[in-house]
Amino acid sequence: MNLLPSTLLLPQQTVAKAGAVLGLTQAAAAFGMRGLLVYGRSLQRSGMLDAILSEPPFGMSVRTWCHAGGEPTVGAVDALREELRENRPDWVAAVGGGSVIDLAKAAAGLANAPENTAFYQTNGAAIPPAALPLIAAPATAGTGSEVTVVAVLTDPARNLKQSIRHPSYMPKLVLLDPCLLKSCPPATVAAAGLDAFVQAFESYTSRLATPFTRALSELALVRIAHALLPLYRGNSDAAAEMLEASTLAGVALSHARLGVIHGLAHPLGVRFHAAHGLVCACCLPACLAFNRPAIQRDLDDLKARHGLKVEALVNAWVGAMTLENPFAGGTVADRDAFIRETLASGSTAANPRPVTPEDVSALLDAVLARP
Ligand SMILES: [Fe+2]
Numbered sequence: 001m002n003l004l005p006s007t008l009l010l011p012q013q014t015v016a017k018a019g020a021v022l023g024l025t026q027a028a029a030a031f032g033m034r035g036l037l038v039y040g041r042s043l044q045r046s047g048m049l050d051a052i053l054s055e056p057p058f059g060m061s062v063r064t065w066c067h068a069g070g071e072p073t074v075g076a077v078d079a080l081r082e083e084l085r086e087n088r089p090d091w092v093a094a095v096g097g098g099s100v101i102d103l104a105k106a107a108a109g110l111a112n113a114p115e116n117t118a119f120y121q122t123n124g125a126a127i128p129p130a131a132l133p134l135i136a137a138p139a140t141a142g143t144g145s146e147v148t149v150v151a152v153l154t155d156p157a158r159n160l161k162q163s164i165r166h167p168s169y170m171p172k173l174v175l176l177d178p179c180l181l182k183s184c185p186p187a188t189v190a191a192a193g194l195d196a197f198v199q200a201f202e203s204y205t206s207r208l209a210t211p212f213t214r215a216l217s218e219l220a221l222v223r224i225a226h227a228l229l230p231l232y233r234g235n236s237d238a239a240a241e242m243l244e245a246s247t248l249a250g251v252a253l254s255h256a257r258l259g260v261i262h263g264l265a266h267p268l269g270v271r272f273h274a275a276h277g278l279v280c281a282c283c284l285p286a287c288l289a290f291n292r293p294a295i296q297r298d299l300d301d302l303k304a305r306h307g308l309k310v311e312a313l314v315n316a317w318v319g320a321m322t323l324e325n326p327f328a329g330g331t332v333a334d335r336d337a338f339i340r341e342t343l344a345s346g347s348t349a350a351n352p353r354p355v356t357p358e359d360v361s362a363l364l365d366a367v368l369a370r371p
Pocket of ligand 1: 195262280
């Protein structure tokens with residue numbers, strides 16, 4: 001078996017240290033003197049936005065764009081693309097959670113594309129290479145979007161949550177600065193951290209995993225298991241560990257894909273409007289039971305090597321972080337469409353056990369029946 005994925009795609013440069021984000025404009029000068037910085041509201045509230053923009057290199061102009069919040073929609077990407085077409089920056093930077101990074105990634109990628117964003121979200125549409133270089137600085141420890149070529153977008157009009165991707169969407173420069181996590185509220189720490197943990201776990205057990213990705217996934221699992229609850233409880237010493245671990249999980253999933261938890265999570269998320277990480281956590285027990293025949297050895301290995309009991313840990317977190325099940329008592333009216341979407345997902349295709357339409361229906365029942 002090859003140690004590496006057939007193609008290894010990583011950012012050109014990653015700077016991991018406290019205060020790294022304060023060097024953003026200096027580093028961005030390598031891409032040009034006109035920039036656009038996309039950010040989330042908490043960055044402004046915390047004062048970090050002003051700090052980042054306080055001393056740009058002489059002659060640099062940086063416009064800013066505040067993400068309105070929530071998961072990025074195709075309409076939000078269209079609006080940002082319009083700004084890019086009008087003002088023609090040399091580079092785009094995203095400082096925020098996964099939603100901010102995905103919004104900026106999609107808009108920088110499609111800045112010069114002829115069609116609207118929804119067109120490219122449709123299966124089979126050819127995605128053009130990225131128009132502008134992207135700098136990414138995550139302000140949550142979760143999606144790992146800073147090291148992937150994927151932007152996950154929703155289209156409320158079509159009730160669709162689907163990613164667009166292109167190898168050129170990989171950020172050129174990544175700034176991993178634990179100081180950015182200071183303004184992250186506990187509910188966001190919980191949802192993002194659960195997403196990172198499930199991503200580490202699904203990439204670990206994926207049928208496309210390689211020794212390279214499994215090593216990263218395993219390291220991420222152990223570190224997140226150690227650091228998530230302390231960070232949730234306000235221990236900022238855990239921020240660097242969580243940030244590095246979620247980035248490692250991002251590198252792993254980018255090359256090994258995920259599994260049926262993420263296959264279910266997108267169609268569930270768009271129907272129940274729940275935080276993605278929480279959706280993943282609520283899907284984990286049923287999917288883990290379904291996959292158990294194919295992954296028992298992995299579960300045994302994690303327990304033997306690290307004392308890590310995956311299902312018990314996630315259940316303990318959901319209790320300790322007072323998270324409510326967003327599906328309890330809910331129903332999915334369009335079950336056939338739901339099953340089709342789950343089976344069409346690249347995540348489901350990477351699941352360690354093959355998934356049939358009947359399996360998806362049974363998993364959906366189990367997730368909705370969870371108290
Ligand atoms: Fe995820």
